[in-house]
Amino acid sequence: MNELKEIVIGFLGCGNVGGGVWRLLENMREEIARRDGLSIRVKKVLVRSVKKVRDCGIPQGLLTDNPDDVLADPEITMVAEFMGGEHPAADYLIRALENGKTVVTANKVALALNWPKLQAAAEKTGAGLYYEASVCGAIPVIGALRGSLESNRISNVMGIINGTTNYILTRMSEQGEDYAAVLADAQRLGLAEPDPTSDVEGFDAAYKLSIMASLAFHTRVPFEKVFHEGITGITAIDIACGREMGYVLKLLAIGKRSGDVVEVRVHPTFLPKDHPLSMVGGSFNAVYLKGHACKEMMLQGRGAGDLPTASAVVGDILEAALTDKHRMPTFSNTEETDSALTFTDNWTTRYFIRLSAVDEPGVLASVAGCFADAGVSIATMMQKGRSDDGRVPLIFITHPAEEKAMQAALRKLDPAICHPENVIRVEE
């Protein structure tokens, strides 16, 4: 056998994902040597506590609580980061790149919020910046966007990219359970964090969408431009009514580009039940794309978990180790976005509107009038039997309408006769 090329790596962080990467590297050591001619040596692992024993089997002697042991060691040429959160991870990554170390990160927050700085540091020294694991774990969506889809003008990227909320919505949908009960259960099962805010309010999906949309649309899509609304206001009633009308509810991350106008938004969304994304249940993730040449495409798999995420990290480590010239995103990733582009928050979509109305003659005419005045046209209406408080639930699906027209219509409704219980966007 030829002599192996040794790659000396430092880890930043060692939680579930870091432990998974350690185990996968150990587990694949022989194959990586035989197939790729590489020997990957982890020299130092930055942790908070060097005393805590790690389940994954990392030798205690590799642990350090001094970042310089990783960032300033000239023997370490590659840094793999799984600390999560913006700070201090982003600062460490920038230092690593400035010191010429290639970075492999699973950290969507640090990347989404600091991409231009990271890329500038990488370009200065020629170091590589790899982040397949930052979006949807093992699913090779970053690789596809940077690789074979480069030949496309992508108009749509839509995804179920948060497993926690998909698990919650799938259970609410299948068993008619309430949000709070399912969330509590998901927390017990370790499928939701003790503080679930980042998942259930859509932050997590918005970070990932910012990264995917930047690559898909070849322009920086800053996190701040991504509208996000969570699932905390969703009730089992909404889901049941939607289902009766042929829809499935998902927390969807949506990026669209039409000419020079881009919209990026994360919100609960009704999808037709035969849409490919509607079939993606439980904690699975999936990304659906449309390009002018490739047409429709969907990539589906495990978007989280220690080994699926480690699969992407180790894939990046191997790619980086086997590359002479690191490939950068093919767009000008500066703080400024492409000045020719406009981000709109006045997208056009269909809406599911559930109202609670008093049971009197003329109510329907009044409601319909408010929509018509705002230029919103109704496609379907469903009236459910009278509820216990004597009010009548009215459900509408609109034709495609502008977000602002829709909001204006809602403001026109007379609170004395009806009020909106929920408004949920509908995609085709």
Next chain:
Amino acid sequence: MNELKEIVIGFLGCGNVGGGVWRLLENMREEIARRDGLSIRVKKVLVRSVKKVRDCGIPQGLLTDNPDDVLADPEITMVAEFMGGEHPAADYLIRALENGKTVVTANKVALALNWPKLQAAAEKTGAGLYYEASVCGAIPVIGALRGSLESNRISNVMGIINGTTNYILTRMSEQGEDYAAVLADAQRLGLAEPDPTSDVEGFDAAYKLSIMASLAFHTRVPFEKVFHEGITGITAIDIACGREMGYVLKLLAIGKRSGDVVEVRVHPTFLPKDHPLSMVGGSFNAVYLKGHACKEMMLQGRGAGDLPTASAVVGDILEAALTDKHRMPTFSNTEETDSALTFTDNWTTRYFIRLSAVDEPGVLASVAGCFADAGVSIATMMQKGRSDDGRVPLIFITHPAEEKAMQAALRKLDPAICHPENVIRVEE
């Protein structure tokens, strides 16, 4: 703007795909220049007839019927091939690689049957060998297998990788139509070739499986090792009976590796109706993978068509043009397969068996006895009402059994009392 790097390309062939590649390169010229700093110039296009006017708009002056104009021109550093078929395409590709030209091919037949020779030629000169378009058009399955899945031990790769047969089976399934009628219709619509043999007999899928399985299992899986059985014997009755039992029929390409034993087979297959591949209808393609780290994954999209295939070809052209060191498959791709591996044709799976039996007491006992004697255990039995000829249709689903045991059981059946109408394998 920085000066562009010019890449001079020759085309081998110019049918639908070649025309699509030309149009896509023209259509993306400005983006490719701006994003990638590249100018792709097609210098010569090898065709059968230089007089035929091409719809795609290739200038007549680029056409040649002399292969040397492409293969021997030192200015041409990259060759893109869309001739299809083994000869003379493979010979041209080998010559191109021997002359140091990087090859981008959409030709599954030439690749599957000549991969070791192609790779040896590439290794000799350091030229690149790219073939994303050879399997499933725009779906980035080759990229995923060569890229982020490199960190996995893949145990399963299963796919619907022939759009023609999926279209036919979907229509037979949804509308209860007969094979011959749907095939004729598909031919009228241009979805099946005038000679449909390669698609409907499973050759096309077997070539593609040979390529995918080689990459997934990191060993050469020769085409000759791939068992293949087509869909010509499938009737609307089989599909309807399977559906009653909760199954959907697909022409499936299946590669499995367990330890050092590999099985590779293409045949009509019943899948549970909630399997992710069961939802893939019409002319869509999809590949389902299982790896020890990534877990389950599915990639779905347009597996054929001029622009989807061109999307993959142009993706490869860009990747090759931006790479300094071409990445080769990380396995020893010689004529010999890995000697530690065994290919088995005695796989274990479940079977759907549809028998036509005489309507007499004791028939069921006799049939069940034949299965039991061969060690095949029955999981489900369904008896349909008597048919017009006074015979009784009996349908069995077996527990997992070895292929050879199953064949032995069928041979034991007494032709005086029953005969098999069809036997279809079942995957979970």
